[in-house]
Amino acid sequence: MSFLILAVGAVLTLEQIVRDLEDSLPDTQRLARYRPPETTRIYSRDGVLIAAVARQDRTCRKLSEISPHVVDALTAAEDTRFYQHRGVDVPGVLRALRANLRHGQVEQGASTVTMQLARHFFLDQEQSLERKAREALLALKLDREFTKDRLLELYLNEMYFGAGAYGIASAASRYFQRSPDRLTPAQSALLVGMLQAPTALSPLCRSPGLPPPAVVDSGSNEGARLAYRRPVSNRGSPGQGHALRPTPARGSLHPVPLLHRLRDSRALEALPGGVALRGRASRLHLSRRAPAEAGRGSSPALPGHLRAVL
Numbered sequence: 170m171s172f173l174i175l176a177v178g179a180v181l182t183l184e185q186i187v188r189d190l191e192d193s194l195p196d197t198q199r200l201a202r203y204r205p206p207e208t209t210r211i212y213s214r215d216g217v218l219i220a221a222v223a224r225q226d227r228t229c230r231k232l233s234e235i236s237p238h239v240v241d242a243l244t245a246a247e248d249t250r251f252y253q254h255r256g257v258d259v260p261g262v263l264r265a266l267r268a269n270l271r272h273g274q275v276e277q278g279a280s281t282v283t284m285q286l287a288r289h290f291f292l293d294q295e296q297s298l299e300r301k302a303r304e305a306l307l308a309l310k311l312d313r314e315f316t317k318d319r320l321l322e323l324y325l326n327e328m329y330f331g332a333g334a335y336g337i338a339s340a341a342s343r344y345f346q347r348s349p350d351r352l353t354p355a356q357s358a359l360l361v362g363m364l365q366a367p368t369a370l371s372p373l374c375r376s377p378g379l380p381p382p383a384v385v386d387s388g389s390n391e392g393a394r395l396a397y398r399r400p401v402s403n404r405g406s407p408g409q410g411h412a413l414r415p416t417p418a419r420g421s422l423h424p425v426p427l428l429h430r431l432r433d434s435r436a437l438e439a440l441p442g443g444v445a446l447r448g449r450a451s452r453l454h455l456s457r458r459a460p461a462e463a464g465r466g467s468s469p470a471l472p473g474h475l476r477a478v479l
Contacts, residue, residue, distance in 0.1 A: 256312030331371030
């Protein structure tokens, strides 16, 4: 009888703790209004790209504009039951717990894609049971309030892929000079594999002389499985076979002398809403010779010749 009383008391206490935590959760609906910082591209009056300005190099894409191979690689690597669970993968938690107890240390994590989003947007990196409980409750809430596709879209547009690339579109362009809808299975696996340690695993950030972290045959889904030893599904047709070697774009979208002159003249700050933060295509009343002239030391008349169409 005393054991039953203790058990009931423990359950009631746990329920009260959960209610208190739920009451203290942040407003997850702000994600519905969230707009991440994107790259603003500045063009001359005749349509020539002059510069790209951003706090974070990011171009957001809808999930329909991202290769399904990316989704395959992400769910295979980070959350195999993403479409089955409701934000928290209970079997995954139990599996990770057994593995960690067996090895006497943390060998496996149990964070789903939704839990990672909850941690990224709403929580700090404190390692505590309370923070983990809040993360799980937030993930359950996010799964109720957003579709699975919207959660994937948020994740793939937000996360850092190394080499200054934020989001899958910028990563596809930075590493492979292609749009995210054209990524092959192996390229997708390579990019997803970098998410755990973007700077350390990025082939473009590694020290000269070190081999790239993965060189695989992207002509088959088996090649994608070899990238970072992470599996992907067999969905989709194989790509063209070739050695997977990131080929970053040559040159730069940032003609530094001209940008310095624009910033020094506060011309960018004069644009409505702050051109560097709005992620829009802005048109400046400059000739296409302006970058070269700025590089030679001549100064275009700024901001007098500046016009922006936002």
